[in-house]
Every structure is written in structure tokens, then in C-alpha cells.
Amino acid sequence: MKKFITGTIITLFAVTLSTNSFATNTVAAIKAYGEKPISRFPVPSPEELPEDVKKIFTGAEKRLGFVPNIVAALAHRPNELKAFGAYNHAFNSKESGISKAEKEMFLVATSAANGCTYCVVSHGAALRKATGNPFISDQITANYREADITPREKAIIDFAMKVSFDSKSINEEDFAALHKHGLSDEDIWDVAGITALYNLSNRMMNVLKVRPDEEFYKMGRQ
Amino acid sequence: MSEMKKEISRFPVPEYDELPEDVQQICDGAKDHFGFVPNVVKALSHRPDELRAFLAYNAALTEKESGLTPADREMIITAHSGHNGCAYCVASHGAALRMASGNPALSDQVAVNYREADITPRQKVMIDFAMKVTDDSKSINEEDFKTLRAHGLSDEDIWDVAGLTAFYNMSNRMMSFLAVRPDDEFYKMGR
Numbered sequence: 001m002k003k004f005i006t007g008t009i010i011t012l013f014a015v016t017l018s019t020n021s022f023a024t025n026t027v028a029a030i031k032a033y034g035e036k037p038i039s040r041f042p043v044p045s046p047e048e049l050p051e052d053v054k055k056i057f058t059g060a061e062k063r064l065g066f067v068p069n070i071v072a073a074l075a076h077r078p079n080e081l082k083a084f085g086a087y088n089h090a091f092n093s094k095e096s097g098i099s100k101a102e103k104e105m106f107l108v109a110t111s112a113a114n115g116c117t118y119c120v121v122s123h124g125a126a127l128r129k130a131t132g133n134p135f136i137s138d139q140i141t142a143n144y145r146e147a148d149i150t151p152r153e154k155a156i157i158d159f160a161m162k163v164s165f166d167s168k169s170i171n172e173e174d175f176a177a178l179h180k181h182g183l184s185d186e187d188i189w190d191v192a193g194i195t196a197l198y199n200l201s202n203r204m205m206n207v208l209k210v211r212p213d214e215e216f217y218k219m220g221r222q
Numbered sequence: 223m224s225e226m227k228k229e230i231s232r233f234p235v236p237e238y239d240e241l242p243e244d245v246q247q248i249c250d251g252a253k254d255h256f257g258f259v260p261n262v263v264k265a266l267s268h269r270p271d272e273l274r275a276f277l278a279y280n281a282a283l284t285e286k287e288s289g290l291t292p293a294d295r296e297m298i299i300t301a302h303s304g305h306n307g308c309a310y311c312v313a314s315h316g317a318a319l320r321m322a323s324g325n326p327a328l329s330d331q332v333a334v335n336y337r338e339a340d341i342t343p344r345q346k347v348m349i350d351f352a353m354k355v356t357d358d359s360k361s362i363n364e365e366d367f368k369t370l371r372a373h374g375l376s377d378e379d380i381w382d383v384a385g386l387t388a389f390y391n392m393s394n395r396m397m398s399f400l401a402v403r404p405d406d407e408f409y410k411m412g413r
Contacts, residue, residue, distance in 0.1 A: 040367075041381065079282035080385060086278055090271035115360025167398035168307030175232075189233065189399075193272060196395035203388035206359035207381075 039073035039208045053078045056085060066215055070118060070201075073210045084201070091194050097187040098156070101130040105140055105153055106160035106191060107198050112141040113164060116202035121212035128220030152181040156191055163195040231265035231400045245270050248277065258407055262310060262393075265402045276393070283386050289379035293322040294348060297332055297341065298383060299390050301349045302356045304333035308394035313404035315390075320412025329412075344373040351380070352387040359388075 046057065053075055061067050074081040096103075104127035111119035124137030139147035144157045159174055170192075178188050238246060245267050249259045266273040284295065296319035303311035316329030331339035336349045347369055354362060370380050 041377065077282070077381070077385075079286075080279065083275060083279035083282045087272070087275035090269070090275050093271070163395050163399060167395040170399055170401075185233065189269070192399040193269075193396065196392045196399070199395055200388045200392035203355050203359040203391060204385065207355060207362055207384040207388070209362075 036211055037209075038069045038211050039076070041073065041076050041208055043072045044075050049075060050078050053081060056081065064215070066213060068122065068216075069210050069213050070122070070205065073208050074204070087197055091190065091197070096190045097182070097184055098190045099130075101127065102153055102156055103190075103194060104130050105136075105144070105149065106157045106195060108137055108140045109144045109157045110160050110164045110195055111198060111202050113161065114199070114202040114206075116205050118205040118210045118212050119198060119202050121216045125216040125219035132220075134221050155181045156183070159188070160191055160195040163192050164199055167196075228403060229401075230261045230403050231268070233265065233268050233400060235264045236267055241267055242270050245273060248273070256407070258405060260314065260408075261402050261405050262314070262397065265400050266396075279389055283382065283389055288382045289374070289376055290348075290382050291322070293319065294345060295382075295386060296322050297328075297336070297345055298349055298352045298386055300329055300332045301336045302352050302387055303390060303394050305353065305356060306391065306394040306398070308397050310397040310402045310404050311390060311394055313408045317408040317411035324412075326413050344375075347373050348375070348383055351383055355384050355387040356391055 046054065049057065056071060057067050057075070060071050071081065074084060104123050107123040108120055108127050111123060120137075120141055124141060127137045127140070128134055133148070136147065136149075140149070140157075144154070149157075155177055159178055162170060162174060175185070175188060178191075183191075238249060241249065249263060249267070252259050252263050263273065266276055288295075290298075296315050299315040300312060300319050303315060312329075312333045316333055319329045319332065320326055325340070328339065328341075332341070332349075336346065341349075351366055351370055354366065367377070367380060370383075371377075375383070
């Protein structure tokens, strides 16, 4: 069993970190692209944030070196930001047979199919880092069927695409196909659950038009 | 077919006694409210952390001031859940829509084709937008916001429509994946 690796975009919501260094560099991070808005909606300034949301910002900044625009954009609705963070954490704080790279792969593939720029750029960065392969995210974004991936990875992405585009037709054959590649029923739930959550996220990022952080474009390229 | 499966979920459903205390309280609260514990709660209680996050997200979207009425909300959910083919969400939110609107025919209309349903122009544009969030969120633009504002929605109301729709697009997928069986009680409510 592989445990999801911590320390990336996904775990930035784990509100385990708390420091008092929250202030100036966060402001800079939020306002970095002044003429290019982060979101269609207002983005709160750090001093306006409730204490527990400040901790989310601080934790993200500590892990990534900046506060990602998804966090800044969702902070307009603190309760929704916290619930999204808790949902992510539920998946990322558990044991799973799905590796970190596999997870980022199906998130990139489904997010690309949904046209979610923010999710492709941020999870594409996480996928490059998880695999050490600088080309993999570009391949999967364009067409995972032609990417350098294993048959197991392909089967997992096929299923995530079915969850995204035809969930009403999911049936026992889908489970059987994944069992053949070594997935347990719990692993299959992980794929479906994370895909479902990011189908939510893809839509919110598109509605809010959240601007991808420039840092993500550069990560893991060399 | 000689036999019909009537299972609650494709996955194991824990017994009440096996549940963490706070999840037992969630079940108790649901029973007080509905008179039964809905199968969505039973099915998701296989993963307590996900159940808690699911309910917290739902509460964040619904337990707040909004320009959307309860009937508006249930209409939006019923329409795109019907479109996504989520039997559980249509049955449960269809029941809620009948109760909220007092109209016993409305949910059947909205679940099949909201364009032909007895709804107001404002409700129609809200559902149009929810359908765009569901099927083509990448194309959302300022024109969509203008259309909704012209029908009296504030930007916060528009977020409410989008947020609810995005959340139930997640829920639709989970319910279909788990094949959660609609509770018989929902079919009868508000008829």
C-alpha cells in the first residue's frame, strides 16, 4: 500500500500548520498579478480573514512557497473553502492503493476534458513532481491514450473519465476491469471520489475564472 | 428479470452500532427530520470523513442568507440531477421541491425537461445557467452573469447557483458510482 505523498497542492489544505508569520509575503502573493484578476469575485485581503482561514493560507504558503489562487479565490466564502479543504483532506489523509502519481494523472486528464485551466496547470505541476517526468502532464492533457503510461494507469483514467462524463452508466464490468489491474474496491472508491470532488472543483474554478499561479507552470519542467 | 436487487449501495453499509458517535448523531438528526435515515447518509457512512465533509459543504451552501428560495435551490438540483441521470438525487430533491413549492407535478416536469415546466422566466434562466455549469463550465462568461443580473440575481446569488450545481455534480457522480437506492419514502412525499 502506498500512502499519498504529502507536501503538494493537495495537502496544502491540511490545517495542521500554524505560524504567526502570516502577513506581508501573503499580501504580495495575492496581489502579484494586479492587472490580471485572480477571480471574477472579490478576493479578501488577509486581515479580513477569519483565524482558521488564515491558518489555511499560512499552511499553503509554507508548503508551496506561495498562496495558490484557488485558496485566495475560495476565501471569499470561508465556509466553502473549509469544506473543500476538509473533503480533500479526507482523501489525502488515508491509506490508498492509488499512488500519488496515479491520482495526479487522472485529475489532469479529467480536468483537461472539463477545460479547467487552473486544475490542469496546478495538478500538472504536481504530476511532474510526483513522476519526475517533465513531459507526462503535457501528454495527458492533450490525450492520455497516447501518453507514456502503463495499462493500469490507462484503465484508471478510463474509469475517471466515465465518472466524469457518464457516471449513470457505471456498472459491475467497470469494477471487474479495475480489479484485473489490482485495484481493490476501496481503491476504486478513491478514484471515483476524488474524480467526483474535482468535477466540483473544475466547475467552480471555471465559474470563478481562477487564474493559474505562474509558479505552477514552471514546476518540474527540467 | 427473475430477481431484483434492492441493496442500498454497491459498498458495505455499516450498522448503526459500528458508527463513530458523531455519525450516529448525524443519523439521529436525519431520523428526527425525515422520520428515517436517508440512504445517502447510510451509504456515505462507509467513509465517515467523507460523509462529514459532504454535509459540511452542503451546509455551507444552504445554511446562509441567499436570494434563492428553497424552491429555487431544489429546482436547480432536480434539473441537473435529472440531466446527469442520478436517480437518488432526483428522487430526494424532487421530494424536497414538491414540499418547498407545494406543487405535486413540478418535480416530474423539471426532472424530465425544465424548459416545458411551469416555472418563471427567472427560474428558467437560473436552471439554464446551472445546466451550463454542468455541461460547459469552461464557456461561462460575462454574458451569463449579465443575463442573471437582468433577472434580479446578485453576484452572490450567482455564486450560490454555481456552487450548489458544482456540489451536486459531485454528489450525482458519487450516488451513481455507489448505485445508492432512493428511499421509498421520497417517492411519496408531497404528492
